[in-house]
Amino acid sequence: MFKKINQFYLESIIYSGDLSFGSPRNEGNSILATIQRHDKLSEFIHRHKLTSRESEIFCLIALKGYTNMQIADYCVISDKTVKNHIVKIMNKVGSRSIRKVLSNLILDLLTLPSSETV
Template sequence: MIMKQEPSHLAEIVSFFALHHGLTKREREIVYCLSKHGYSNKRLGNELGITEKTVKNHIAKIQEKTRASSTRELLAMVLEQFTVHHRMMADKAMKLAL
């Protein structure tokens, strides 16, 4: 799994996002790759070992589950989740410092 190869805040946020929206493991990987690299469907397919058509099907299902009208909106939702997560972590650190 691609996300396990590279631990990061992005992987944590995408995992939370995926859990919140009921995404499958493969859908979570696709959201992670899109968020990190902005891959084209063809490149995503090559990276994940699936066809471009399968990538398109997964993205359509992800958009359905998240109610995103486009890949751009989906990525904006992940970015918003990242911002919320970052703000919560900063608030937590501030409380610990006091």
């Protein structure tokens, strides 16, 4: 059930245009497929209660490696607004840097649930 909710949530973000990379129906499908293979990305976003804009910015950093200026251009917002969103993401995750947030995500991706441990 939780997996279906995550999939629905991610599809609604991607296809609503909030997380579209290029054409939501073309490149967005590859992003969705990547996220579905790594279900923990959606869990990470839900656990830390990131808004759709924060999720978009976080994914642009984590999946595309965008700089603040690239994010500002892509989202048609100011560099200051990007920085504000990044600060909100860091506060929600409880980290002092975006690198630490990414490190937390990587640790989540590498950590197997207790039912899958050998």
